[in-house]
Every structure is written in C-alpha cells, then in structure tokens.
Amino acid sequence: MTKTSKTDMQxxxxxxxxxxxxxxCVVNLGIGIPTLVxxxxxxxxxxxxxxxxxxxxxDVEAExxxxxxxxxxxxxxxxxxxASYFNSSDSFAMIRGGHVDVAILGALQVDQTGVIxxxxxxxxxxxxxxxAMDLLVGAKKVFVTMSHTSKDGSSKxxxxxxxxxxxxxxxxxxxxxxxxxxxxxxxxxxxxxxxxVTIEEVREKTEANFAE
Amino acid sequence: MSKITNSIQDALxxxxxxxxxxxxxxxxxxxPLSLIEGLTEKDVKDLTIVSNNLGESGKGLGxxxxxxxxxxxxxxYFTSNRDVGDKYQKGEIELELLPQGTLAESLRAGGAxxxxxxxxxxxxxxxxxxxxxxEIDGVTYIFEKAIRADVALIRAHKADTLxxxxxxxxxxxxxPLMATAAKKVIVEVDEIVQPGELNPEEIVTPxxxxxxxxxxxxxxxxxxxxxx
Numbered sequence: 345m346t347k348t349s350k351t352d353m354q355x356x357x358x359x360x361x362x363x364x365x366x367x368x369c370v371v372n373l374g375i376g377i378p379t380l381v382x383x384x385x386x387x388x389x390x391x392x393x394x395x396x397x398x399x400x401x402x403d404v405e406a407e408x409x410x411x412x413x414x415x416x417x418x419x420x421x422x423x424x425x426x427a428s429y430f431n432s433s434d435s436f437a438m439i440r441g442g443h444v445d446v447a448i449l450g451a452l453q454v455d456q457t458g459v460i461x462x463x464x465x466x467x468x469x470x471x472x473x474x475x476a477m478d479l480l481v482g483a484k485k486v487f488v489t490m491s492h493t494s495k496d497g498s499s500k501x502x503x504x505x506x507x508x509x510x511x512x513x514x515x516x517x518x519x520x521x522x523x524x525x526x527x528x529x530x531x532x533x534x535x536x537x538x539x540x541v542t543i544e545e546v547r548e549k550t551e552a553n554f555a556e
Numbered sequence: 557m558s559k560i561t562n563s564i565q566d567a568l569x570x571x572x573x574x575x576x577x578x579x580x581x582x583x584x585x586x587x588p589l590s591l592i593e594g595l596t597e598k599d600v601k602d603l604t605i606v607s608n609n610l611g612e613s614g615k616g617l618g619x620x621x622x623x624x625x626x627x628x629x630x631x632x633y634f635t636s637n638r639d640v641g642d643k644y645q646k647g648e649i650e651l652e653l654l655p656q657g658t659l660a661e662s663l664r665a666g667g668a669x670x671x672x673x674x675x676x677x678x679x680x681x682x683x684x685x686x687x688x689x690x691e692i693d694g695v696t697y698i699f700e701k702a703i704r705a706d707v708a709l710i711r712a713h714k715a716d717t718l719x720x721x722x723x724x725x726x727x728x729x730x731x732p733l734m735a736t737a738a739k740k741v742i743v744e745v746d747e748i749v750q751p752g753e754l755n756p757e758e759i760v761t762p763x764x765x766x767x768x769x770x771x772x773x774x775x776x777x778x779x780x781x782x783x784x
Contacts, residue, residue, distance in 0.1 A: 394726075395656065409778055411776045411778050412586070412724055412725045412727040423725070429725060429728055431760075432656065432657075432659075433661055433664040435657075439657060440675065469641045469644055469645060471635045471640060471651075471653070472635030473632055473653055473683065474633045477658075477681060482657075509680070509681055511677075512679065
C-alpha cells in the first residue's frame, strides 16, 4: 500500500481524472475527491456545472467570496465568463436530459458490473441523497473516484454491493489510488496501474472480478 | 390591495397548524431567513416542511425542528443537520427523502397543474420501492407525484410592488419553483422597487404567483446570518 497521506492520495486520483477530460465539455463535480479535480483542469473549454444552479463554476479568491454563490458542497465558488444561473428544476433537467457530458462522483462501493452505491449505509438512518441518483441516470458519462479500500482494508470494488445502490446504470470509469478501470459491457477492465503500483497489489485488494 | 407588509407576523398570518409549507433555499443560501425566524416565533405545530434541507443544527429551519413544530420533512439532504437524525431515531419526525431533481421537478409539476410525472431517477433503488413502474421505449421509469402546498416561504433578490421577482446567483435554487406550487406565496427580498424598474426580460417569477412581499430583516453574510 502507498504510504501517502489521505489528502495526497485524493490529489493523485483527482489529477489522474482531470487528464481524462477533453474539452469542449460540461462536467459536474461531486463532493470530496471530485471537487479537487477542478484544481487540475487547465483547458478553457471545460465548463463546470453545479446542480444547485450554475453553469460556469470557477474558484474564488478569499476576498471575493460571496455567501450567496456556492457549489453543491456549499463551498464558495466564483462565476466564469459566460456563466449562467438557473433554478433547481432546470438544473436537473440538464442532468437527467443528458446535457451534462461527464459526472465525477465519489462512491462507497462499486460492483463488478460497474453499479455503484454512494448514498446510504445500512443500519444507519438514511438521511440524504442529494443529486447522486439524478447524475447517475442522466450524465452521458459517469466517472467514479474513490479510495481502493475501506479504512479496515477491505476492497471497495466488490462482486456485489452490500450498500443500497444509487442506480441500476453502470458507471463508465473508476479511478482509485491503485488503478484505473473501464466498464465495458457490464464488466470491469483494468486499463492502467497508478505509478509504483503492481498488478499483484491490485489483485490482492480487489474483490470484484476484472479483466486485465 | 398592496402586497407589501413590514410585519413578519402579518406576512405569516395565513400559516396554520397542520399546513404544508414550502421553504426555499439550498442550506442557508436562498433561504427566507426572516420568515423562518418568524415561524419560530409563531404558535403553530404539525407542519409538513418541504425544503431541500431542514437547515443546519440550530440554524434556519433547524430552530423550528428543535421546537418540535415539524411533523414531517420532505427533502433531499437532511444530512446537513445532525438533529434531524436524532429526532427521526426518537420517532419525533416523519421524513420523506427524494432525489434532489425529483424534489425540484415535483414542485415544478405541482405549480404547472400536473398530477405527477415519470422519471428514471431512483428506478431500481430503495427510493423507488413502492412506486409505480412503467416501461417507456424500453426504459424503466417510476411515477413521482407532484407537490403542492398551502404556503410557500421564499427568498428573492428584488421585487417590484406588483410582485415580479428577480433572484441573486445561486440563491435562486428552489425558490422560483416553490413560488408556483402553493396557495399563498410569501417572499422576502433585499429590495422593493417600483414597477418598471425591473427589466421585463430579467424577471424570473412573474407577479401573478406572489401574494405577500416583505423586506428581509436577516441576511446571509460571510460571517453568517446577521440582522440588517
């Protein structure tokens, strides 16, 4: 296992996902690692959509923070040139209607067909779902970013999700600190090992079946 | 008759125990903070509150929650207020969790006179359980019912005295939808202007939806919620 800190690991994953994005495209970033992806985007024609009602999200300097201008994680953001605001129904019409090119989401579990669980944990009160289910059914492509294993070391890439699934739709790509997978015909395919990672380590830490 | 009032309690005079109340905002952003505070001072109970979140712990709708005035919450993300989970655990509140896009669309449908609609969101998941399924062109959809309410409490940036509304940045969120989906719509704004001062091309909520207008007494700043 890599000895990097959690934060370093998150940045490694975020940086790798950013390389996968090619403009012109509209991308929705979820909370957590996906939010960090914005730091690694340099193409001017990658536009960020946030489901609380803004197309054209940028970062913001501390002195320019506006409390009424936030992203879906309720963090302060800025408004890009060419940005637009819209209500929540229009925002989700963009999402469900297939007008957002890529959604980048975190996940708690991914099964070997690419179905994910990212909104609830059994045994705990189910308290929040936000836009996760809408993004799963509607974005043209869905990329998942997550740590490869849980805190107890168990694989988060499973034969079957044990947590409630977010959608029956399979995601398109999965990025962890160990590897990159594509989902092709409902099967995971290992497409890349992250630097310094061996295939043995990935095999050992992945419960799901995957093609190499 | 003028829609404008200076008294929060006058503005809220139509709210009764047992009402279903739509409350705008995404967290505190775009939430009608003065009207929410007014509700906390009003003797009402058994409210069904439709709002993305139930505020934060001890803030916004979180105060109303802690006063046990909310019988049921309908929203998409109660996680932002840990008190909601505690109350739910004790059986002190009913909750209905909807995907955020479904919450928004159900309000839109309610305001547009529809009974409901079919969506792919939630199909095949725990949140789709018990809902009617229908296959359309080979895709599985679930039926979602429209939401309509007795009262909507919303936040806009400016109103003219007729009740035309414009919004500010991401404080717009659910507010324009809620403005369409309740029998009585009460709006708090930063500024009230004369008809003609708002550009007709910029008006998001036309005046026919709005019943009562009041200037906001509390605003969200970088330092938190402050009195004006």
